[in-house]
Amino acid sequence: MTDQLLSSSWAMRRNISIGAGQDTSMDPDMSRFPKPLRNVAATVSIVIMIVGVIGNLLTIVALLKYPKVRNVAAAFIVSLCVADFVFCSLVLPFDSMRFIDVSWAHVSFLCSLVPFLRYGNTGVSLLFVGAITINRYIMIAHHSIYAKVYKKHWIALMLLFCVVFSYGMQIPTLLGSWGN
Template identity: 65%
Template sequence: MSDDGNFTDEVTSSQGPSELSKFSPGLLTFAAVVTGIIMLVGLFGNLLTVVALLKCPKVRNVAAAFIISLCIADFLFCAIVLPFAISGFWTRTWSHGGALCKLVPFLRYGNVGVSLLSIALITLNRYIMIAHHSWYGRVYRKHNIALMIVFSWMFSYGMQIPTLVEVWGKFDYDPELGTCSIVPDEFGHSAKTALFVIAFIVPALLIFICYARIFWVVHRSEQRMREHQRSQHNNPRTLNNSTADKRSTIKDNRETKARRNEWRITKMVLAIFLSFLVCYLPITIAKVADNHVHYPVFHVTGYLLLYASACVNPIIYVIMNAQYRAAYAAALCCPLARLSGLTSGAYPSSPIACQQAVRKSERTSAFASYIKP
């Protein structure tokens, strides 16, 4: 390999046409345009989410720390990986040299690992909050949170170092994919299967187990709540207006509101995980069930869904959480906030007035969500 250009020419000419050469030019042009749109939306949405979470104390909690880590990983995916994906769709080959052929897949797999581990950490946080609330203060101290986030990044990239140094597979041009990926080394070894099991199957199983337990705990809690309310209604002694009864009712209402808020966040995290599965499973199924590319549209759709995973999370935050919408409004501090129904009338231009309007909209949204049946 004398230089980067010779490396690309030698690889593409010796291995024959890539998988992308089997697709129609119009389909690949469409995929390149859509990938460009996904990249722009992902860059803006994830950057805005990070700024909003850092700027708005209302949503700056433990889960927000892991969401910021997730957004940074998705932002890097959009900024570093997707431009090369657009180039691959457009040119139907790899034309960026040997060094980037190693670096880009290293970053791609690393960011995917960080994303899934961040979702797993958020789910674990929701599980401990709901099912083992007494542990929460001991587990989620500042240094523990920092260690969890650092671990997710170091583990995701660290487990690829053997492949990077070509001890267990290697990062190289894959002629079947038409891009750079993990390929077998000179001994025929590849880390793809192990990485899939360790970085995808294990976190996915952890998330599934946590949500199974969360649903069970919430179901049992709702049952006990209904039984308690039924017993109070049927027992004549509980119909008086004593101070103890009022305090008990106020406490029950507060616990119900707090549990509803935690459950609302938990459902949002579940939506994030399900969107991750929807985005990653199609391309996996396509590679296994149609490895000879008889259905090109299926493969291109799988690629686009894979790339869309980097921009879909901010959309979920906006749709499912009024506090996040208010945080976005505080970050933007512009009339766009009116589009989400957070305020009415002219939106204030000064930062202080903007923050006051956002806090007012938060209270209004929270009250409206609590009085829903």
């Protein structure tokens, strides 16, 4: 029963014929919105992309260039900026294109890669924000253990865990274990 629902849902999203013999994969979620609204969404997405790329790059350069501000919090903030930079430079361009043209790219691996990056990066960003919050909490409420917990190798493990956990949770979806 579930397989039938998945296949019928897939068939509805598959190729919808437009015009004389032109076959394009349509996104029914986008096609229900009027073109002017999609153009506004694309414009806002492009502005966010440009501001995000520039802002995150400036933050990364500033935190890495000046040794006075290099501390534990800066390591987490730089990691968050890198994740947001990847999101702004690799995910938002495809979202903008999807708003402008409701047909999806004809390269099949992009249909898997872009959501993988979108959801993986969202998880990484949330975990980094959580790590920053825990860092600040331990520094304020449990200052006596702060130096023991936040050594360079532990910080590297915390950052690595955030990335591996977030993207690792996406692997079953990427491999098609839960459908296409």
